[in-house]
Structures are given as structure tokens and as C-alpha cells.
Amino acid sequence: MLQSVSRQTLQRLPDYLNCLKSLQQSGILTVSAKTVAETLGLGEIQVRKDLASVSTGGKPKIGYVTKDLIKDLEDYLGYHDSHDAVLVGAGKLGRALLSYEGFKEYGLNIVAAFDTKGYETENDDTSSLVLPISSLSDLCRRLQIRIGIITVPADCAQEICDTLVKSGVLAIWNFAPTHLHVPENILVKNENMASSLAVLSQHLSKKMLSEQSE
Amino acid sequence: MLQSVSRQTLQRLPDYLNCLKSLQQSGILTVSAKTVAETLGLGEIQVRKDLASVSTGGKPKIGYVTKDLIKDLEDYLGYHDSHDAVLVGAGKLGRALLSYEGFKEYGLNIVAAFDTKGYETENDDTSSLVLPISSLSDLCRRLQIRIGIITVPADCAQEICDTLVKSGVLAIWNFAPTHLHVPENILVKNENMASSLAVLSQHLSKKMLSEQSE
């Protein structure tokens, strides 16, 4: 049984996986924590500890067999057994996420999209159906959906969230710029654009200041 | 002069602002750290400390004047003086971000979009121009752009990143699922979907396990 990891470690795992895949493509069969650390600009010891918590394949002097470590990471991250999800809010962002092929690779399968009225939407390649929100609750229950993606405007996000929770959804990925209230056993992961911008913006302000003083 | 805040604090500030605006709309003129903490599900002391680092308007017994605290937060976050940015990669996600009106509010002004060939794109409301990447460097230099948003596929993200950095961009908002190498004075903020999914997915796995054992 593998250890449970901290949230920080968990969030770094996809980066390791990414890095390893790219190294694998370059034909590198065996890899050390040091190599991964240097490639990602992280601390060597941190990487070693992180990797040790998801794989037992590390061999002194050799490192990890790239292929095996990739497998271990994918297993740990659950990329091999996919989760069904619904997406609510088929605006620009919602449709962008819907058409993003990469989620499948991460074990996320968006089975249906919803919007206030429901309509047929034209994608470049496929035309997919957007269902009316009135049918959201029923579908979640029938298909036992556990993940809800919220891409509606802030002012109706809480209402959608409540509906999802009532319908058995256990984890919510929130793209609406608002805080959601949920029972404590439900997880909300905010994709907080405003927070990211705050970090970018502050970095610039500091830069400008230091340039002035030069 | 206001204190410099930790990254964690900085990332919470937009949430406070959001919360305060919504309280203001409910007609609440004065607000305590406790109220904000309860609304956002955070610790009271944490909120108090965070607020103290961006505002000096707190009065014992009374709390903060909502309007003033909003002003202080907006000032601190630089929402009043906007930053120009370019966006590279006008795929689904790129176009979704382009059409998102909310960025203006956060002081982010996307002045131009780029894609491999460049073309005219039809939005619902406005048709805007997507320029060819060949003109990216020149435009960044001329307009002294400091923020670059990368929404190209992973395999060309590093190349775009290099171009941006060479053209004077100081902060990069990276939506491509790959790690970017930059000089150490340049900031990269990753919008890491895979990390978010890892958190959601692990929460579900734990839930499933605990349900089984019940």
C-alpha cells in the first residue's frame, strides 16, 4: 500500500509524469530524481521524496526505470480508470473545456454538458448536445456522476453547485469567480484566475519598482 | 507603505475582494474579519492578518468600512491601473479567454492575439483580429508588453515562451500542459489543469474507499 501524499506533492505529480513522458520520448530508459529535478527546476530531495511516495522502483545508482515510474504515477493519479463528469455552463469557456481532448488522458470523461435552455452546438469536428439544466439532476443520479464542472457566471454558480451536490456529485471543479458553499464532505477545487493574475501583477509591480530605482 | 505579503495571502486577496463586493451589494456598510472568514470558510485570525497587511482602516469594535476596504484591496491588487498583455494560441481555450470580459475588471487588457498563421475570427459580438506569430516579437517590443498568455499546444509552448521573453515580456501565464524554462527574473504562473484534476480525483478515490469500508 502506497503512502498518502500531501496536497503539494499530489499537485506536483502530474508535472513529474509530464517530464518523464518527454524524457521517455527522447529515448531515456532510466532516470534519476536529480534529472527530473533539474528539468523541472525543483529541489532534488523534494523530487526524491515525492517519487518515493508513489513508487518503490527506485534503485540506488540506477534511479528509476522510466517506463515503470510513468506507470506508477499514472496508477496513483488514477489515469487508467476514468471518472465521468458533467459540465454546466456552455459559454465560451465551457465549450473550450468540452472540446479539450487532453482530459481523457487524465482520466476525466465529460459525459454531458448543460446550459440554461439546452441546444445543439457546432464544434469544428463534431456537433454535441447541450442539455437543459432542468435535466441535470436526473442525469447525475442515473449515471451516478461524481464530478461536476461549473463554468456558469458567478451569480448562478451557487445554485448549480447546490443542485449538483443534491444529485450526488462529490467533487466540484469551479471556474466561476465566486466562493461556493458546500457540505464538508464535498470537495471544491477552484480554478482561480483572479488569484493567478494577482501573482502575475504583483511580480510586474515589483519589477517596475526595481527598474525605477536602478 | 504597506507590507509585502506572502504568496498564499496574495492569492486569497481576490477572494476577499469578491466577498466584500457581494456584501456591499447587500447593503452592508461595515464588515469585520469574522464575517469575511465565515463567508469564505476561512480562519478568522488568518483573515484579520491578511486584511491588516493591505489596509490600515480596521477599527476595533467596528471593523472595516466596506467601501474603503474594497478600495484598498483593489489598489493593492493593481486593478486600477491596467496591464497590457498578449495572448498566443487562438484555439478554443485562447478564444474563450479572449472573449472573457472579466479580465478588464482585474486590470488585464489583452491587446492582441496571435496564432500560427493569423486570421480574422468571428465572435458572437465582435470580430477581432488574430495576428500571425511572425509579428509577435515586434508588437511586444513596440507596445512594451510585459504579460504573455500562452494557450498553444504543449509542443510549441517553450518556443513561444522564448520569443516572448526575448521581446521583453516579464510574466507569463501558461495554460499549456508543460513546464517552461525561463531566466530567473521572469515569472511563470502555470494554470495547471492536471494538478487540479489530481486533487479532485484523489478526493473521489478516498470517498469510494471509505464508502466501501462502511
Added chain:
DNA sequence: TAGATTGTTAATCGATTAACAATC
């Protein structure tokens, strides 16, 4: 063998939380 690399145990660092004095 020698030394590179692993995994683990201990030390450090930073953020959160608690305690408390100051004050409107």
C-alpha cells in the same frame, strides 16, 4: 570495490493558529 543514488530520520523554514494587549 567505489561512488552514485536511493530512502529515511532530523533540522530548518514559513505559514497558520493561538494568546493577548490595545482601543473604539
Added chain:
DNA sequence: TAGATTGTTAATCGATTAACAATC
């Protein structure tokens, strides 16, 4: 005044980093 709420200083907690023994 009394007590709610502030801001600050000290204690706790968790994550990162350092040190080191184990080993292929």
C-alpha cells in the same frame, strides 16, 4: 464603562531541506 474587534507577538503545525546510512 464594557465588550467586541483590532493588530501583534508567541506557539504550533506542516512542508521543505539537510544530513546520512543503506545499497546496487
